[in-house]
Amino acid sequence: MSKPKSAYSQPTKFGKEDHHIIVVWVDNEAGVLARVIGLFSGRGYNIESLAVAEIDKIKHLSRITIVTKGTPEVIKQIKLQLGKLIPVHKVADFSRNDPKILFKELALLKVVGATKKLDKAKKLCKKHDGLVLDKTKKSFVIQVTALRREIDKLVTTLKPLGLISVSRTGAVAMTKGDEVFTQ
Amino acid sequence: MPKLLSGAEIVFKALEDQKVEYIFGYPGGAVLPIYDELKNHKTIKHILARHEQGAGHAAEGYARSCGKPGVLLVTSGPGATNAVTALTDAYMDSIPVVCISGQVPTHLIGTDAFQECDTTGITRPCTKHNWLVKDVNDLADIMNQAFKIATTGRPGPVLVDIPKDIQFNKGVYKLNKNKLEKKLNGALSNKINLKDVDNFIEMIKKSSKPIFYTGGGVINSGPKASELLRELVSLTGFPITSTLQGLGAYPGDDPQFLGMLGMHGTYEANNAMHDCDLMINIGARFDDRITGKIDEFSPKSKKIHIDIDPSSIGKNVKVDLAITSDVTELLQAVIKRFKEKNKNFIESNKQKTAKWWSQIDKWREKKSLNFINSKETIKPQHAVQRLYELTKHQDTFITTEVGQHQMWAAQHYKFNKPNRWMTSGGLGTMGYGLPAAIGVQIAHPKKLVVDIAGEASILMNIQEMSTAIQYKLPIKIFILNNEYMGMVRQWQELLHDKNYSESYTEALPDFVKLAEAYGAVGIRAKTPDELDEKIKEMIKTDKPVIFDCVVDKVENCYPMIPSGKPHNQMLLGPEDEKEEVSDEGKTLV
Numbered sequence: 001m002s003k004p005k006s007a008y009s010q011p012t013k014f015g016k017e018d019h020h021i022i023v024v025w026v027d028n029e030a031g032v033l034a035r036v037i038g039l040f041s042g043r044g045y046n047i048e049s050l051a052v053a054e055i056d057k058i059k060h061l062s063r064i065t066i067v068t069k070g071t072p073e074v075i076k077q078i079k080l081q082l083g084k085l086i087p088v089h090k091v092a093d094f095s096r097n098d099p100k101i102l103f104k105e106l107a108l109l110k111v112v113g114a115t116k117k118l119d120k121a122k123k124l125c126k127k128h129d130g131l132v133l134d135k136t137k138k139s140f141v142i143q144v145t146a147l148r149r150e151i152d153k154l155v156t157t158l159k160p161l162g163l164i165s166v167s168r169t170g171a172v173a174m175t176k177g178d179e180v181f182t183q
Numbered sequence: 184m185p186k187l188l189s190g191a192e193i194v195f196k197a198l199e200d201q202k203v204e205y206i207f208g209y210p211g212g213a214v215l216p217i218y219d220e221l222k223n224h225k226t227i228k229h230i231l232a233r234h235e236q237g238a239g240h241a242a243e244g245y246a247r248s249c250g251k252p253g254v255l256l257v258t259s260g261p262g263a264t265n266a267v268t269a270l271t272d273a274y275m276d277s278i279p280v281v282c283i284s285g286q287v288p289t290h291l292i293g294t295d296a297f298q299e300c301d302t303t304g305i306t307r308p309c310t311k312h313n314w315l316v317k318d319v320n321d322l323a324d325i326m327n328q329a330f331k332i333a334t335t336g337r338p339g340p341v342l343v344d345i346p347k348d349i350q351f352n353k354g355v356y357k358l359n360k361n362k363l364e365k366k367l368n369g370a371l372s373n374k375i376n377l378k379d380v381d382n383f384i385e386m387i388k389k390s391s392k393p394i395f396y397t398g399g400g401v402i403n404s405g406p407k408a409s410e411l412l413r414e415l416v417s418l419t420g421f422p423i424t425s426t427l428q429g430l431g432a433y434p435g436d437d438p439q440f441l442g443m444l445g446m447h448g449t450y451e452a453n454n455a456m457h458d459c460d461l462m463i464n465i466g467a468r469f470d471d472r473i474t475g476k477i478d479e480f481s482p483k484s485k486k487i488h489i490d491i492d493p494s495s496i497g498k499n500v501k502v503d504l505a506i507t508s509d510v511t512e513l514l515q516a517v518i519k520r521f522k523e524k525n526k527n528f529i530e531s532n533k534q535k536t537a538k539w540w541s542q543i544d545k546w547r548e549k550k551s552l553n554f555i556n557s558k559e560t561i562k563p564q565h566a567v568q569r570l571y572e573l574t575k576h577q578d579t580f581i582t583t584e585v586g587q588h589q590m591w592a593a594q595h596y597k598f599n600k601p602n603r604w605m606t607s608g609g610l611g612t613m614g615y616g617l618p619a620a621i622g623v624q625i626a627h628p629k630k631l632v633v634d635i636a637g638e639a640s641i642l643m644n645i646q647e648m649s650t651a652i653q654y655k656l657p658i659k660i661f662i663l664n665n666e667y668m669g670m671v672r673q674w675q676e677l678l679h680d681k682n683y684s685e686s687y688t689e690a691l692p693d694f695v696k697l698a699e700a701y702g703a704v705g706i707r708a709k710t711p712d713e714l715d716e717k718i719k720e721m722i723k724t725d726k727p728v729i730f731d732c733v734v735d736k737v738e739n740c741y742p743m744i745p746s747g748k749p750h751n752q753m754l755l756g757p758e759d760e761k762e763e764v765s766d767e768g769k770t771l772v
Contacts, residue, residue: 030315035307042308073497080494086312086332 015071019048019096021103021173022078023181027087028054028062035085036064045070045078049105049148049170061089065172067148090183100176106169107151112139113162121161124154147171185357190319190350191220194283197326197356198227203254205230205245205625207238211258212298213285216350218256230625230654233646235262237618239269240644243278244622247605248580250405252279252333253622259285260298263344264305268612270340271309275609276428277403279338281329282310288348289317302344311339316346319354327358337492338403375516379506384521386485386504388532390461392539393421396444399428399608400466400490402601404510408432409601411514412465418521420529420536422543424452426467427593427608435597441543442552445473446744447590450551450753451543453742456481457750458542464488466510469499470609479749489513551742551755552594561711563588563663563734567595567635570661573718580623580632582606584616584640587669587740592635614643617660621647624656631659631722638664638691638731648701651727659721660729662694665736673739698729707731 026032033052040047048067055063068078075093082091094101109130111121118140122130125142128150134141144151148171155166175181188196194217198206207230210218221229232238235257242253253273257266263284273280287296303315312332314325322345329341387393395416401408409432416423416439423433424444433440442449444456456462462484467473469488474480477499486502488495489510496505506513521528554564567588581596582605583589589606598604605623607615616634624632634641641662651658663669671686695705704724708717714732721728743754753759 030317031303031307034304038307077494077498084311084492084494 015073017069017071018075019067019069020075021094021096021101021171022066022068022075022082023092023094023173024064024066024082025089025091026062026064026085027089028060029087032062032087033064035087036066036082039081039085040066040068040078043077043081045074049168051170051172065170067171090181092181092183094173100179102174102176103147103171104145104173105148105151105171107144107146107155108133108141108165108167109144109155109158109163110139110141110165111158111162112164114138117161121158121163124157124161128154185355187353188356189216189220190316190322190345190352190354191216192223193319193322193354193356194326194345194350195220195224195227197323197330198254199224200327201252201330203227203252206254206256207232207241207245207622208256209233209235209238209258209262211260211262211285213259213287213347214256214262214283214345214350215285216347217283217285217345229256230621231650232618232621233649234644235265236268236614237621237644237647237650239266239280239282240272240612240615240618241622241625241647241650242280242282243269243273243276243615244582244605244619245626246273246278246280246622247402247619248602248623249626250602251626252281252330252338255280255282257282257284258298259287259302260300262298263302263342264300267305267309268610270306270342272607272610272612272615273340274309274311276607277338277399278340279333280340281333282306282340282342284342284344285350286315286344286346289346290348292346302342306342309340310342313342313344315344316349319349319352320357322349322354323356324359337495375506375508375513377516377520379504380513380516380520382504383487383506383517384525386461386487387419387421387463387521388525388528390485391535392455392459392484392542393419393461393463393536394441394455394459395421395423395463395465396426396456396467397423397429397432397465398426398467401429401432401510402466404466404491406601408466408511408514411511411518415514415518415521418518418528420532421463422455422540424448424456426470426473427606429467430593430604431598431601434599436599441547443593444750445470446475447594447740447742448744449594450549450742450755451546453744453750453753454546455543459484462486464490464502465514466490468495471499474499475744476747476749481750549755551753554738554741554756556711557735558711560735561708561714561732563665563732563738564591564595565711566661566663566708566714566732566734567591569714570633570635570718571596573715574631574633574722578630579603580605580620580627580630582616582619582623582632582634584634584636584643585611585613586637586640586671587665587673587738588635588637588640588663590670590740591663596635613637613640615640617641617644617658618647618650620658620660621650621654621656624651624658625654632657633659633661636660636662637669638662638666638694639668639688642692645697648698648703648727648729652702656727657725658727659724660727661721662729662731663734664691664694664731665734665738666691667736669738670740672737676739677745694729694731698727701727703727703729705729705731707733709733 130142246253441452444452488502620634698705
C-alpha cells in the first residue's frame with residue numbers, strides 16, 4: 001500500500017500509556033465544564049470517566065475528577081493546559097496505583113430475573129457491601145461502592161444473571177491521612 | 184447611591200479606563216446600543232472595516248506594532264463567526280486582542296433567534312477566556328478583567344459577549360477585588376530562581392558550539408527584551424538565529440545573526456541548530472515548522488528553554504533547563520549575574536568557539552538564500568531585495584499574507600527593530616496582511632507600511648482597500664504576482680507529481696484597475712529594468728497603492744527542509760530537487 005501524502009508528520013515514537021486521575025478545582029460558573037472537557041476533546045486527550053459537583057456553596061467551588069489515559073508527556077500537558085484555564089484554581093494528578101490515594105466509584109445496578117438468579121446476584125454483590133435500595137419479586141436495585149475495575153468485573157459477572165441496567169458515577173478521589181492536596 | 188450607567192456606557196467607561204484610542208469594528212443589530220454611545224466618547228475613534236475578519240486582523244496589526252491590545256467590536260451571529268479566524272490567529276501568535284460582541288437579548292438566547300449563535304461556545308477554544316455577560320452589574324469587572332487577561336502572561340485574545348438588553352440596562356460601574364489572578368498562565372510562581380540563572384550561565388561557559396534560538400516571546404515581552412537580547416548576544420559572542428515571529432528582535436544585518444531558521448530558514452541557521460552542543464531557546468515554542476523531524480532534531484545538544492507559558496515547555500522537545508519567565512525579567516537577571524562574574528568573557532572564550540564559528544562560516548559560504556537572477560523576468564526574491572534596499576533608510580513596517588511571498592519577505596527583508604514585522608505564523612491566515620497593515624498604519628500614521636502580498640492571498644480580504652481609502656491610510660500593497668498559489672504549487676511540484684490541482688488562478692483582476700476602482704493608485708512592474716523606479720514611485724505616493732509586481736511564475740522558495748528530513752539535509756535549490764523525497768518523507772513535512 002502506498003503511504004498517504006500528507007502535509008503533516010506522523011508519530012514515530014509511542015510512549016507507554018498509563019491511567020491517571022486528574023482532579024480539578026474550579027469556580028462553578030457557566031460554561032466551566034465545557035472549558036475543561038473542550039480542552040480534552042480539542043487536544044485529543046482521553047476521558048474515561050468524569051465526576052463533577054459543587055463542593056463549596058459559598059465560594060461556588062466545584063471539584064471535577066477525570067480518569068484519563070496517556071503517556072507521561074500527555075499527562076503533564078493535561079495538567080499544564082488545565083492550569084492555564086482562568087476558572088481553574090488547582091490541578092492534582094494521581095497515578096491509579098498511588099497507595100496514598102483513595103479511589104471510589106458508585107454504581108446502581110438493576111437485576112431482573114427468577115428468584116434463584118436474583119439470590120445468586122445478591123451474593124456476588126455482598127463482597128462490595130452492596131446496599132439493596134429497591135426490591136420486587138422479579139427484580140432488585142443495588143448500590144455498590146468500589147474501585148472502577150471491581151465494578152467492571154462485577155458488571156461482567158452479573159450480566160448472565162439478569163443485569164439489565166447500570167448507572168455509574170465515575171471515580172472520585174481523595175488523599176489518605178490528614179494531608180490535603182495543595183499546589 | 185452610585186451613579187447608574189447603561190451597559191453601553193459601562194463598556195465605554197471601561198475602554199476609557201484602559202486608555203483605548205481605537206476600536207476596529209462593524210455595526211449590526213445586536214451592538215447598536217454600543218454604537219449609539221460612541222458619539223459621546225471623543226477620545227475613542229472607531230475604524231470601520233469592511234468585514235469582521237478584516238477588523239480583527241487590523242486589531243492584531245495594531246497590537247503587534249505598538250504593543251497595546253487591539254480592540255474589536257462586532258455584532259452577534261455572523262459578526263462573531265466572521266471574527267473567529269482573526270481570534271484564532273491572535274491565539275496562535277499570542278497577540279492581545281479584546282473582542283466585544285453583541286448578542287441577542289437574554290430572553291431570546293437559545294431560541295435560534297435572528298443572528299443568534301453560541302458565540303462563547305464557538306470562541307471558547309480560540310480565546311484565552313470569554314464571558315457571556317448576564318448581569319449589567321458584572322460588566323465593568325468583566326471588561327477590566329478582559330484587558331488584564333489579554334495583556335498579561337502569554338498574551339492572547341479574549342471575548343466579551345454582551346446581550347442587547349444588557350447594553351440597555353442600567354447598572355453600577357464597580358470592580359471586584361479578590362478575583363482569581365491568572366497572570367502566570369497557571370505557573371505557580373514567576374520568581375526567577377537564582378540557581379536557574381547560575382545553571383544558565385554555567386551551561387553557557389561549558390559550551391563550545393552554542394546557539395541562541397529566539398522567538399516571538401522576545402517581541403511580546405516589549406522593546407526592552409530586544410535590547411537585553413542584543414546585550415547578552417554581544418556579551419557572549421554566540422551566534423543567534425530567530426523564528427519567523429522573532430525577526431527584528433535582533434538586527435538582521437548583524438554578523439552574529441545567522442538568519443531565520445526552520446523549513447525555509449538559512450543553511451547556516453539550520454545546520455547550526457542541528458550540530459550545536461547548547462541551544463538557548465528564548466521565547467520560542469519548538470513549532471513543527473522549526474524542528475522538522477522531531478526524532479532527529481538537534482540530537483547532541485543541551486537545551487535551555489525560556490517561556491512565559493509553562494505548557495510550552497516540554498510539549499514538543501525535552502529540555503535540560505526549563506525556566507518559566509518573562510523574557511525581559513530573565514535576561515535582566517542573567518546579564519546582571521553574568522557581568523558580575525565573567526569579565527571579559529568574550530575574549531577569554533574566543534578560542535573555545537573559534538572552531539564553531541569557522542564551521543558556521545563554511546555553511547555561510549553556501550549562500551543558501553542565493554537565486555539565479557534574470558534580466559527578462561522579475562524574480563520574486565529580487566523584488567523583495569529591491570524593496571528592502573529602497574526602504575531600509577526609513578523606519579518601515581512590513582506585514583505579509585501567507586505563502587511563498589511571506590517566506591521570501593522573511594528571508595530577504597532585514598529587520599533591525601522589534602514590532603516592525605507582522606505576519607501570520609501559527610495559523611497561517613491568507614488575507615492577514617492588508618487588514619494588518621491598516622492597523623499598523625493607524626498606530627503609526629507617519630510611517631511607511633508595506634504589505635508584501637501574493638495575488639491569491641490579497642483577494643481574501645481585498646475589500647479592506649475601501650477602509651484604507653476611507654481613513655486616508657497610505658498603505659502599500661506589494662503583490663508578488665505569479666498567478667499561482669505559489670506555496671501550494673511548490674508542494675504539488677515536490678510531493679504530488681506536478682499535478683497542479685486548482686492552484687492556478689485563471690481569472691485574476693487587473694490589479695491596477697482594481698486599485699483605481701477603490702480610489703487608490705495602481706502601479707505595475709513587469710521587467711527588472713523598471714522595478715526600482717516603480718518602487719520609488721510607490722514609496723513617494725501619499726495614498727494607498729496596489730503594486731502589481733509581475734514575477735516569475737514557477738520560482739520555488741529555497742532553501743527548504745524537505746518532508747521528513749532533519750535540519751542538516753536541506754534542499755538549496757532546483758539542482759537538489761532531483762534527490763527524490765522518500766515515501767516516508769512525503770507523509771512528514
